[in-house]
Amino acid sequence: MAKRVIIDPITRIEGHLRVDVEVDGGTIKNAWSSAQMFRGIETILQGRDPRDAWVFAQRFCGVCTTSHALASVRSVEDAMQVEVPKNAQYIRNIIIAAHNLQDSIVHFYHLSALDWVDIVSATKADPAKAAAIAQSISEWPGNNVHEFAAAKERLIKFVNTGKLGIFGSGYWGHPAMKLPPEVNLIAFAHYLRALDYQRLASQAVAVLGGKEPHIQNLCVGGVATAINMDNPATLNMERIALIRKNIETVKQFIDQVYVPDLLAVGGFYPEWFNYGAGVKNYMSIPEFPTDSRNTEFMDVGGIITDGDLGSFRQIKDWNDTELRSKITESTAHAWYTENSVLHPWEGKSEPKYTSSGEELGDKYTWCKAPRYNGKPFQVGPLAQVLAAYAAKDPKTVSLVDYCLRKAGLQPKHLHSTLGRHVARAVRASVLADRGLENIDLLLNNLASGDREYANPIDKFKSGEFKGVGFHEAPRGILSHWIVINNGAIKRYQAVVPSTWTAGPRDADNNMGPYEASLVGNPMANSEQPLEAIRTIHSFDPCIACAVHTFDPEGKELVRVKVD
Secondary structure, eight states: OOEEEEEOSOOSSBSOEEEEEEEETTEEEEEEEEEOSOOOHHHHHTTSOGGGHHHHHGGGOSSOHHHHHHHHHHHHHHHHTOOOOHHHHHHHHHHHHHHHHHHHHHIIIIIIGGGTOOTGGGGGOOHHHHHHHHHHHOOOTTOSHHHHHHHHHHHHHHHHTTOOGGGTTOOTTOTTOOOOHHHHHHHHHHHHHHHHHHHHHHHHHHHHHSSSSSOOOEETTEEOOOBOTTOTTSBOHHHHHHHHHHHHHHHHHIIIIIHHHHHHHHHTOGGGGSSOOOOOOEEEOOEEEOSTTSOOEEEOEEEEOTTOGGGOEEEOSTTOHHHHHSEEEEOTTBSBSSOOEEOGGGOOOOBOOOOOOSSOOSOOBSOOEEEETTBOOBOSHHHHHHHHHHTTOHHHHHHHHHHHHHHTOOGGGGSSHHHHHHHHHHHHHHHHHHHHHHHHHHHHHHHTTOOOOBOOOSSOOSSEEEEEEEEEETTEEEEEEEEEETTEEEEEEEEOHHHHHHOOOOTTOOOOHHHHHHTTOBOSOTTSOHHHHHHHHHTOOBOOOOOOEEOTTOOEEEOOOOO
16 A cells, blocks of 8 residues: 655755655655745846846855856846857856856765764774775775774764764665764765865865855956956956866865765665666756857757757757746646746746645645646756767766776666766766866966956846847756846846756646656555655755844844754
């Protein structure tokens, strides 16, 4: 007999996500994904100056603030056909790379590794054995007995307090946990070190963006990053050297720690290269533009259907007619006023909440259901890597083949829960190279005598203009769709990566990627739904920002607690 299991909230994500599954005979047979917070910024933006939109748009999310700022600026530039100076493109590209590096490290080590790593088990590990294992798979200098002994001592003191804090609700001892104590200790030690390396990536973003999160250096038409190699108050050689050093250091961590750790963990869970595929349609867009009109890119984009790399259709640039015309959003099962299938330029976000209670109703989420050509698509690192692999990008092909060879797998196994993790690690290594390449491009362009970094809009033309800003964010395709009328925002819609993946069924009852990926997954213990969480976390879910309400004196008015 099927049993309904409700996981609410799913933790270690940004936002509030509920997932309902039906389990029968130890296997998930059905699933529903429900985003539990309303996002109303599209409405807030109506009537405002389009040049200010990016500042508000950063507040869509508490993690990908940079991504939303960039997509917003690009939407206005597209609508008004503004050219972006090369220096600005390179600076933006460096920020994109560094931001993605920080996100990738945090996702694996701090948000999803604990689905595979038993922290409490690590207290029983032998540091010498752990060091021998780590040194056998990587030459990273941090893999030594002293490092692992210190991590174990720190962990034991923490566990002995009886207060596990962020580790308190883990499913320690779950039968699906298979790592030996020494591998658990390696992962825990690297969990701690990863905190330092993600900080280096964030620092690179802050140096260029002014602060992180919520960068301050963008403007429609370029960046507000003054460039003068001889001025200590501007972007100069000293700061560029710092950014380069940070990215090089992070790249070493990715290549010598992140990738080996992932392959080591995956080696104990080979069955998870067969679970969690779900939707096998993939979409990505070109990223890292290198010319002022967004026609030349470092990274390719494309469409892959039914998991067939032979079906790959390359998207050459953001003016691709089908890309711009065939994206729609369905509200058939979302908490909005009408049941509609609309293109984002015609989209509406008028909320109408109906409480789902214990049982989900026909409408059960704040997420709309994005579709391309009427079909659900998976976006994110796996889509990005598969497109680059199909297009025979040398760096991507080399890394993917290396990982598959080490794990004894074939490309088909990438369509899985662990396949998404492999793709993110591959993507992180490529992104580090992109950051360094753009530093070189910036320096070479400056050496040629080009000092331009902004082409701002002084005045808007009268009439109505439509634009879209595309960006490959850490979780996949992000697009901001804007309609400008007589210099003011008439309509604004953001189709975000987690809307693509966390979205509900559409008007034809086709499941979204989260939902489809859960069907067929095992579940050993419905009281500890670890297996379902593994698959959801592999997407790096990011739903909406947490909200706290205060009165003017700072007194807390509302607190929401889930027992």
